[in-house]
Amino acid sequence: MKSYRKELWFDIQSRRELINITPAVNNCLRESGIKEGLCLVNAMHITASVFINDDESGLHHDFEVWLEKLAPEKPYSQYKHNGYEDNADAHLKRTIMGREVVVAVTEGKLDFGPWEQIFYGEFDGKRRKRLLVKIIGE
């Protein structure tokens, strides 16, 4: 069995951002040379998510509005976690959107359903953050 590991770094300028990382994960898959197996992609921070959904700007706006209803950023004082930090909402948003995805690798390709794309969801940016790509198989 082959095993491949890579960390991808992002310089996130804003507090919240969604990035389509499918091209980057495809590059990893090509680099790995693996044709049949599993591809795991996970955020390496507890205030960021990796998830699969549609690359459609209306939907991305809907995610932002929905997450702000569930875990509003402000007022910061509403959260016990916000003593030295102001990112309690980011921890909650990350938990809702998930930590990782696993995608089947078939005939050297990510075996997606219709419209599926992989996203990195940042909820406490303005700094360098990273995610992990791990691919195992033959």
Ligand code: ZN
């Ligand atoms: Zn925190």
